[in-house]
Amino acid sequence: MNTGALLSFLALDLLLVCVPGADWAYVIAAGLRGRSVLAAVAGLVAGYALHTALAAAGLAVLVAGSPRLLTALTVAGAGYLVWLGWSVLRRPTAPGAAPDAPRDRGSRVFLRGATISGLNPKGLLLYFSILPQFLTLGGGHLPVPAQTAALGLLHMACCAAVYLSVGALSRALLSARPAAARAVTRTSGAAMLGIGAFLLVERLATL
Structure with missing residues (x-):
């Protein structure tokens, strides 16, 4: 894996991470729950750590070659x-609301x-789909599992930096604005619901 490929992956990865989606919606909602931001981001990064481990173990090739398996995973995630x-739309969080239960600040949020x-x-x-395109075979380069792990760790670092910033900013900017906080929380919930519903319809339509 050469430096050019690494920098290209970093640029593309940062672009993907900075595009608001389900992760952003969850971090913003967590940002309004005080000390739950770190646990929320740690949980998100842990999920990508699992992806990294599976991809490094060679399962990326298996999933990429099995449309049904990829569809099943997508449907599960969308659901x-x-x-x-x-759940977020039903109970939007706002500053001044009752604090989270201890388990909501730790393991459950994670x-x-x-x-x-x-x-x-x-x-x-x-x-x-995308990561395998940046792997370099032969020519004295690192083994493919090592390259996969390195790119996965880079993605995890990007996620941690961006999502911690998003969570901290949402809490700092909205802590004194309960009405705006509730609106942002509802928007985050609607984003998660909308993204999930769109993916469900799109995937199920292909079955």
Whole structure:
């Protein structure tokens, strides 16, 4: 893997991470829950760590070669986004509301984040379709699993930096604006629900 390929992947990856989607919606909602931002971002990064491990183990080739498996994973992720988006719309969080229960500040927020990124269709696209294009075979380069792991770690670092910034900014800018906070939370929930519904209809229509 040469420097040019690495920089090209970094540029494309940053572009994908900076495009608002399910991850952004979850981090923004978490940003309004005080100390849950770090747990939410850690969960999202953990989900991509699982993607990295699976891709490095060679499962990216398996999934890429099995449209039915990729469809099943996409449908599962889309269904979860619909459920989570509806949950956020039903109970939008705003500053001044009752604080999260202890489990919502830790393990539960972490697990939700890991599930969202683990089943995120954008993550599936990156790891199982885009990332393999930046791997270099032979010529004294690192083994493919090592290159895959390196690119996966780079993606995780980009996610951590961008999502921590998004969470911190959402909390700082909206903490004194309850009405705006509720509106942003509802918008985040609607985004998750809409993305999930669109992907469900799109995938199910191809079956």
